[in-house]
Amino acid sequence: MKIWKRRNELLFKQSFTNPITLSLQSKQKVEELQILQKQTLTSFPLAGNPVSQWEAPPQGFYKITWDASTQKQNCISGVGVAIRDCEGNFIATRRIKISLYPDCHLDESYAAQQDVLLATIISPRKIILEGDALQVVNELEDTSENWSQAGLISMDTRILLNRFESWSFQHVKRASNENAHVLAKHALVIDDVIIELEDIPSCIGHLVST
Known part of the structure; x- marks a missing residue:
């Protein structure tokens, strides 16, 4: 010029x-x-970068992580959910084995819903929900209608969130979601559902610091 x-x-x-x-x-x-x-x-730091390691929530909040694992050959899915408080203590965990069409997006949407359902049982007032499936996180934050199978589950999940005083979603990397990931993998070999309160499942005992 x-x-x-x-x-x-x-x-x-x-x-x-x-x-x-x-x-x-x-x-x-x-x-x-x-x-x-x-x-x-x-x-103006870059936004949207997923968290790479688990971080405790602020005082008064509970952090709930979820993940899903799919076994396509048997058409079954495993769901893993963990709730921890601001000190990192495990408040509750949930493992679910379910016969579901082997689709990762659908499975992750279902896992996120089970994440919120477990929270309604424990009844914390303020929650932060974390998952490593970016598409599902985006759908849960989107208030528009989505009539796909996974979208219908996400719309139902958003209705459940009205029970809480405060809630938010956060996309994280797999390394930050390892507890839920291992729970989901282990769910594939259980009979149905396992819920543990204020205890650390043996399958993630080696991950308690993460």
Whole structure:
């Protein structure tokens, strides 16, 4: 742009800018742009990045994680749910084995609903729900109608959330959701449903710090 401007000034205004001056001006503009970009990144960090490790919720909140595991050859799914308080204590866990069409999206939507249903039993007032299925998290946050199988489950789940004083969803990485993931895997080998209150299931005993 500067070069063409310099050419036009020379042709039409008989004005000439020294090449060295032009180079210095260009260098200064690049440096100013780089500083501006750094300031922008500092002031507005990238949003939507999933959490990479489990973090305790704020005082007065309970964090509820969920995951699903699918065994396509047998058309069964396992659901794992864990509720923990602000000190990291396990308040309740739930494992469910269910015959369900082997679709990961559908299974994760069902698992998220079981996540909320367990919370209605424990009855905390403020909850944070975490899962590693971004599509399901987005659907649960979306208030528009979704008439797909998974969408219908998510719409029912949002109705259940009206029972709580405060709730929010958060997308996390698998590493942050390892407890629920292992519970879901173990659910594939149980008979039906297992709920444990204020106890740590043996299958995740080695993960209590995460």
